[in-house]
Amino acid sequence: MTTVTNRVRRFTQNHILIMKNIFLTLATVFAFACETEITPKLNAPAEIIVVDAWVNQKMEPQKIRITRSQPYFEQSIPKKIPGAHVVIEDLNSGEIYEFQEEAESYFWYPTDQPFGKVGHQYKLTVTVDDQEFEAFSLMGRVPPIDSIIFHYNPKDMIVKKEYYTAEFVASDPAGAGDAYWIKAWKNGAFLGNPGELNMAYDAGFSAGQPVDGQEFIIPIRKDFMNPYDPHPEKANELLPPYEVGDSLYVEIHSLDHLAFDFLYGLYFQIARPGGFAELFSMPLANTSTNIYPVGDEDTPVTGFFNTSAVSSRGLKLSEELAKASMKEH
Incomplete structure (x- = not known):
């Protein structure tokens, strides 16, 4: 009887010890997962x-x-x-x-x-x-912007209604070494979030790519033109980039090589x-x-x-353009 009691006691003690270890491990994980906002006092730096x-x-x-x-x-x-x-x-x-x-x-x-x-x-x-x-x-x-095109898209998993995407059409002039900053405005509002900084070297993202003298690659001419903003009332759903009545205005600004490097470094800072x-x-x-x-x-x-130097073009998505885009889909 004593042997059984001792075994039960040891089992209980071991069980408690294991539970304590699990609790401490979980507490440590949660402690590292927590974020506390602080406002440290820093010495005033020299003004530049x-x-x-x-x-x-x-x-x-x-x-x-x-x-x-x-x-x-x-x-x-x-x-x-x-x-x-x-x-x-x-x-x-x-x-x-x-x-x-x-x-x-x-x-x-x-x-x-x-x-x-x-x-x-x-x-x-x-x-x-x-x-x-x-x-x-x-x-x-800078090259001229030949046109702006709106494309019809049926509703999908993240945009739960029919919508439109946009792109601009332009080609890098022949001769390697041109750099650009492409700016876009939707309905007059500048797409200026850090992730929307759109730069091109020739028709691609960086020097050395075999894209000189070609049409700008799809991410530059299309992906950066379409803001997929979170739906304010529905989780896991995005607002349409463009609907009838919306507009897109695009500018291409030339950059010298040092300015291109500056903006590239700035992107990683912001x-x-x-x-x-x-x-x-x-x-x-x-x-x-x-x-x-x-x-x-x-x-x-x-x-x-x-x-x-700057080239530019803008277009509003009218009912007529929307219907034509649907027919082409």
Whole structure:
């Protein structure tokens, strides 16, 4: 009887020990799975001058922002540095574009001609408190956008109604080495989420692909044009990219090679996975810059200067276009 009792006691103790181990293991797993939002106090970093100079050939005011960097957790919009002198020089023709200071930025206004010429080299000079900074950019070419097409799609597993997708039709001109930033607007709203940054090198994603002089590959000309937004009221369901009455407007901006590399690096800084996955992500860091101090090489500066030619086209999905697309399906 005593032997049986001891066996029962040992079994019970072992069972309790096993349950404790299981509980501790589960508690540890859940502890690592939890995320706690913190707001650490960081030492104020040294301020760095930031030059945001993306100039293009559109017949609209051209803006250059001159600001100072802010702490990582600062939520406000950086304020303009007043009193700067901002000039762009065409190194081929000698033409000078002087930007005028206004409330938030520095502006140049086109009159009868847009800014710049394709194939010309441009020099940006910014002077802040007697410190001079400069940058250079070559204005590249862009292909025309031949058309925009809407395609009919029957309802499926994720879009539970008939819908339309869109694409633009354009071909990279012959001759390797062209780089572009393709921008899109749905119903006037810019598709500007980090995952919607759409760049092309020739007709593909990067240099070295055998796609020079061809039509842009499908992901560039189509996938980035169609926003599949989550349905606000139905889980596991997406809203149609386009319905009758919606519109798509597309612009192709030329990039010089350094600007292409800058945007590529920027993408990896802003398209962050968040949460636990951040432990394995690329560390945050300043992206590359083509802005440099003149004379005093130790003066910190960041930002970028690029000059772009631009082609564009837009189209609204009318009832007539929708019916024609359904017939072609």
